[in-house]
Ligand SMILES: C[S@@+](CC[C@H](N)C(=O)[O-])C[C@H]1O[C@@H](n2cnc3c(N)ncnc32)[C@H](O)[C@@H]1O
């Protein structure tokens with residue numbers, strides 16, 4: 522049993538690096554990440570800027586070898602091949618190096634580049650295996666392309682694969698999600714993320730599917746229950762609200778995402794690139810989203826435009842507790858006593874939504890299905906609920 526306690530309270534100890542690559546071949550209607558379509562002539566310059574920002578900030582890194590490096594996007598695998606290889610070659614090495622990939626970008630040549638440059642894990646955005654739902658999401662891949670990408674990565678020797686699925690898609694039926702879980706089990710990735718579709722108010726996507734999104738929102742809890750039950754029955758550990766890792770007889774590997782565990786355990790991390798967030802000690806900053814502004818500032822020798830936030834020790838403790846409650850790890854009540862509400866914990870325990878092991882607590886499976894509603898009770902007065910996308914979706 523892992524308990525989150527004192528050993529995780531290090532500050533100003535940066536062993537995790539996130540690198541944001543915003544470029545995508547095409548924009549999918551539902552996506553609200555920082556992205557830029559096409560712009561191939563700018564890929565190499567953007568990599569120059571990322572490496573310049575790394576040089577500015579590398580004094581913050583605890584050592585030359587990191588625990589985790591995560592290239593997210595956008596679509597890192599859409600980067601022009603030489604630029605991607607140069608980026609991977611120039612980043613500090615990590616024990617776990619993950620790259621996010623879109624199925625239609627996966628080729629044997631791409632796999633060679635990834636494997637030759639220390640990538641240990643690929644996170645593949647499948648979303649669903651239903652052709653009409655892929656079309657609704659405006660994805661470019663068909664189910665065959667998703668399966669083909671998975672097979673190509675495996676044949677190349679990529680031993681640690683994660684698959685992203687989404688539920689709550691306009692038009693989705695329960696049996697379609699059952700089928701998605703079934704296909705995921707057939708493919709047997711080492712890790713699966715299952716996200717609830719978040720549709721931002723006011724976007725073209727939300728306007729087009731408003732009524733259907735409302736109908737889907739009534740189903741979200743059922744969908745999540747279905748996914749958690751299906752994946753657990755298939756041998757996956759439900760280790761975080763939206764994340765599952767394969768556990769098999771005789772396989773001692775811990776296949777949780779170390780990078781995401783670092784976010785959920787409230788560790789420090791450095792983020793490079795447009796829109797990237799960093800948290801070091803009591804400082805948090807977020808780079809602005811403009812690609813051209815970022816490239817010209819950083820290559821001109823300046824820091825990129827950023828917003829800064831002071832996150833004092835209590836707020837960080839509160840955030841840490843909030844994120845740790847998403848895990849199946851126990852949380853030491855004495856360590857988190859400043860931010861836990863003992864009466865709220867008691868109320869939730871009485872209702873079977875929190876369980877105890879001595880002086881440690883965690884949410885029960887039912888509690889995790891209910892999510893924020895239970896967390897709010899356990900934490901009492903809030904700091905700032907929500908966290909960043911990178912902390913929850915990635
Ligand atoms: C930002 S994407 C980057 C990966 C890659 N470009 C792709 O699309 O496969 C990472 C994951 O975030 C999830 N995601 C993106 N937009 C989302 C949304 N609006 N709601 C829920 N999940 C979303 C998807 O599952 C996606 O695979």
Ligand code: SF4
Nearest residue numbers: 545548549552594595
């Ligand atoms: S979902 Fe992925 S491919 Fe689609 S726009 Fe977002 S980052 Fe790009």
